[in-house]
Amino acid sequence: MSEDRSTAGTGLKLLARFGLVGIAATILYAALAIALVESEWIGFSPVQASLAAYAAAAVFSYFAHKSVTFMSSGSHRSEAARFVLLTATGFAVAYAAPALLTAKLGLPPIIAILVTCLLIPAVNLLMLDRWVFAQRRPGRQGDRST
Structure with missing residues (x-):
């Protein structure tokens, strides 16, 4: 292969x-x-x-x-803090995106909801992989996404 x-x-x-x-x-x-x-x-x-x-x-x-x-072997002390920060950021985006897109730009609410539903998981996947759980267990490095 x-x-x-x-x-x-x-x-x-x-x-x-x-x-x-x-x-x-x-x-x-x-x-x-x-x-x-x-x-x-x-x-x-x-x-x-x-x-x-x-x-x-x-x-x-x-x-x-x-x-x-992510099968991470990193410490809870650093990873949990990063996870909380990422979760709080996602919550803020879930609040701000609809406010900006509907109130300021006049877009329909469905657009704001779709943007939020697509943006947050995509950013979370990237940030969880590259920042929050960047330390992998031995032999699991190949699971890192592109």
């Missing part, structure tokens, strides 16, 4: 793992948010439930990306 096919194959595997972790984190978020809102004994408002569920899904996402997607 040529080196190009091997590189493409490892890139696709990385993308598949990234997508699966993202889907699992999204399902976890949704399930927790619903459970926290619907629970009579917890009594969270929808905003409180969403924030708590988002935080729990982010913790899951960090550990799943570290161990499954």
Whole structure:
């Protein structure tokens, strides 16, 4: 097999793992948010439930990306801090993009939503791969995307 096919194959595997972790984190978020809102004994408002569920899904996402997607051997101290910064940046973009694209540029909300849905995961994949989880376990260097 040529080196190009091997590189493409490892890139696709990385993308598949990234997508699966993202889907699992999204399902976890949704399930927790619903459970926290619907629970009579917890009594969270929808905003409180969403924030708590988002935080729990982010913790899951960090550990799943570290161990499954990127198989990083870096320290939690540096990687967790970078992950939090990236997550906060993504949250800011999810706020700013619709505000800019709809309020300032007058574009339809669907355009802002699509830009956000495409931009944040693409930037996250790149930043998680190249910055947050840049230190790979021995023998896993080939999984680094292009």
